[in-house]
Amino acid sequence: MPKRLYGETMSVLNVHVGRLELQNPVMPAAGTFGYGEEYASLIDLDRLGAIVTKGISLAPQEGNPPPRMWETCGGMLNSIGLHNVGLEVFAQEKLPFLRRFKAPVIVNFFGHTIDEYVEVAEKLSALTGVAALEANLSCPNIKEGGIHFGSTYTSVAEITNVLIKSVKLPIIIKLSSQVSDIKEIALAAEGEGAEAITLINSVPAMAIDLDSRRPLVGGVTGGLSGPAIKPIALKAVWEAASAVRIPIIGVGGITNYRDALEFLTVGATAVQVGTANFTNPRTMAEIIEGLEIFLHNNGIEDLKEIIGSLKL
Amino acid sequence: MNDRAMGNPVYLKGEIRESTSIGSVYHRLRISLTQSIGPIIPGQFAMVSVEGASDMLLPRPFSIHNFDNDGEGSGLDFLFKVVGKGTALLARLTVGSPVNILAPLGNGFPDPPAGYRAFIIAGGMGIAPLFPLVLRLKASLSSISVLYGAKSQEDLVCLPELLDIDGITLNITTEDGTRGEQGLVTQLLKQEKDKSETETILYACGPEPMVRTVTDFARERKALCWVSIERRMACGVGACLSCVVMTSDGYKRVCCEGPIFDAEEIVWRDDVGP
Numbered sequence: 001m002p003k004r005l006y007g008e009t010m011s012v013l014n015v016h017v018g019r020l021e022l023q024n025p026v027m028p029a030a031g032t033f034g035y036g037e038e039y040a041s042l043i044d045l046d047r048l049g050a051i052v053t054k055g056i057s058l059a060p061q062e063g064n065p066p067p068r069m070w071e072t073c074g075g076m077l078n079s080i081g082l083h084n085v086g087l088e089v090f091a092q093e094k095l096p097f098l099r100r101f102k103a104p105v106i107v108n109f110f111g112h113t114i115d116e117y118v119e120v121a122e123k124l125s126a127l128t129g130v131a132a133l134e135a136n137l138s139c140p141n142i143k144e145g146g147i148h149f150g151s152t153y154t155s156v157a158e159i160t161n162v163l164i165k166s167v168k169l170p171i172i173i174k175l176s177s178q179v180s181d182i183k184e185i186a187l188a189a190e191g192e193g194a195e196a197i198t199l200i201n202s203v204p205a206m207a208i209d210l211d212s213r214r215p216l217v218g219g220v221t222g223g224l225s226g227p228a229i230k231p232i233a234l235k236a237v238w239e240a241a242s243a244v245r246i247p248i249i250g251v252g253g254i255t256n257y258r259d260a261l262e263f264l265t266v267g268a269t270a271v272q273v274g275t276a277n278f279t280n281p282r283t284m285a286e287i288i289e290g291l292e293i294f295l296h297n298n299g300i301e302d303l304k305e306i307i308g309s310l311k312l
Numbered sequence: 313m314n315d316r317a318m319g320n321p322v323y324l325k326g327e328i329r330e331s332t333s334i335g336s337v338y339h340r341l342r343i344s345l346t347q348s349i350g351p352i353i354p355g356q357f358a359m360v361s362v363e364g365a366s367d368m369l370l371p372r373p374f375s376i377h378n379f380d381n382d383g384e385g386s387g388l389d390f391l392f393k394v395v396g397k398g399t400a401l402l403a404r405l406t407v408g409s410p411v412n413i414l415a416p417l418g419n420g421f422p423d424p425p426a427g428y429r430a431f432i433i434a435g436g437m438g439i440a441p442l443f444p445l446v447l448r449l450k451a452s453l454s455s456i457s458v459l460y461g462a463k464s465q466e467d468l469v470c471l472p473e474l475l476d477i478d479g480i481t482l483n484i485t486t487e488d489g490t491r492g493e494q495g496l497v498t499q500l501l502k503q504e505k506d507k508s509e510t511e512t513i514l515y516a517c518g519p520e521p522m523v524r525t526v527t528d529f530a531r532e533r534k535a536l537c538w539v540s541i542e543r544r545m546a547c548g549v550g551a552c553l554s555c556v557v558m559t560s561d562g563y564k565r566v567c568c569e570g571p572i573f574d575a576e577e578i579v580w581r582d583d584v585g586p
């Protein structure tokens with residue numbers, strides 16, 4: 001039985017994601033929580049397992065033309081276009097605020113070439129208050145005709161390899177579910193030393209307005225998130241978890257503690273919450289409370305007992 | 313951030329106190345909160361969500377049309393047109409139904425400098441944030457002209473409320489001529505063009521072509537002009553970057569740096585809007 005049901009730290013919820021020790025497995029998904037400061041008055045950031053920032057690039061990125069968002073059946077289609085303040089402004093104006101919190105800061109980042117990924121990673125790892133780096137590989141490789149870095153075994157292996165060699169911080173590789181064999185891609189990341197894998201990114205998708213015959217988002221296509229993609233994410237996490245030993249951070253449509261537990265059951269060690277933060281900014285706090293109560297009510301002493309407990 | 317934004321938003325559970333259909337497509341919701349929020353400045357908005365609603369995954373942003381605060385709780389009025397699944401669901405909710413409110417959000421309309429006369433230009437549902445502005449400005453300004461236009465008489469949903477206000481000049485247009493002058497509301501502005509000798513401030517909200525015409529007029533006249541910009545939003549607090557508008561200083565977030573902008577700032581684009 002947990003000794004302090006509503007205490008500040010619940011040892012029963014803590015998990016390890018590589019070298020990172022998290023007080024609980026719940027963190028925001030990159031791009032849905034801004035730089036943390038936007039939500040600081042609405043949710044206690046210190047309750048979170050970790051804080052994950054918006055994706056950072058070397059130079060500021062303006063993003064896609066509006067409209068940038070459309071709600072679909074059970075989902076949200078976004079075409080934000082990786083709009084971000086860039087590394088310099090992040091370091092000077094955004095990171096100092098995040099240093100006030102005890103939750104480890106995971107900085108999501110991306111580049112347009114492998115050299116750029118390395119440069120961003122090196123510069124981020126030199127900053128105080130960054131606990132880990134999450135590489136978003138769902139970006140077009142401009143040197144390889146725009147094919148996504150995360151789409152082949154070779155490119156995932158190559159990028160993971162150079163990142164591991166370049167920085168000492170834990171490297172988490174964030175992958176897309178849109179590959180022919182997620183097990184193979186996950187093995188590529190693990191084989192080159194990734195500390196963890198985040199699965200899945202938003203699913204490439206489209207919505208159109210029949211009357212005007214125009215796409216409903218400015219980028220023509222976008223990324224689908226929300227409950228609509230949860231079954232896709234669960235399968236990807238389950239498959240990857242069956243192939244690799246490194247921890248997997250599950251993400252895709254998690255709205256409540258039961259969704260979070262489903263991801264843990266198929267093998268995720270931690271979870272990220274995205275679209276649900278928009279619906280209810282307290283979602284992550286409610287998930288953490290829900291997990292505590294669930295463990296208590298079911299006589300489960302350690303959340304880790306649930307990880308990978310799927311019965312076939 | 314913004315000098316007109318008032319404090320931090322709060323996320324509260326509320327319930328529907330009144331739900332009124334106005335004609336076939338408009339609706340007014342009064343939502344009561346058991347906790348006081350505010351102060352609220354005309355032009356600020358709220359995100360309204362319904363827990364567990366599969367037809368409305370994301371909250372919907374609405375201008376705060378009316379507001380009261382009695383010390384023990386707050387009441388928020390929203391006036392909206394039913395345009396999609398989310399607004400249809402909200403319009404179907406019965407009195408007593410729970411809703412969640414994130415408010416107050418965004419900046420509000422700035423007050424005019426002393427001695428100015430104000431033109432308030434509303435197109436269709438653009439009246440929603442402008443009505444509380446009329447009430448606020450009436451206390452301090454001697455000259456307020458409200459120019460209110462819509463497609464047809466039944467689209468002038470706020471007309472009875474406006475007619476109840478003494479001491480303002482109210483001019484109406486409808487595109488089909490069923491009430492007031494036939495045509496677009498912006499034509500009234502052009503008629504006013506040369507009459508005034510005092511300094512003018514314009515406040516506008518409505519369809520983008522209307523707002524753009526008002527902006528052009530203000531530029532030509534070198535008048536102060538504040539416009540309320542509408543965008544689809546997911547978070548309402550500046551995190552998701554869905555609601556950006558192009559300005560002379562790059563993309564800005566309508567939810568945080570807006571929804572009220574100096575008309576001078578907005579960069580209009582012919583293809584996709586700003």
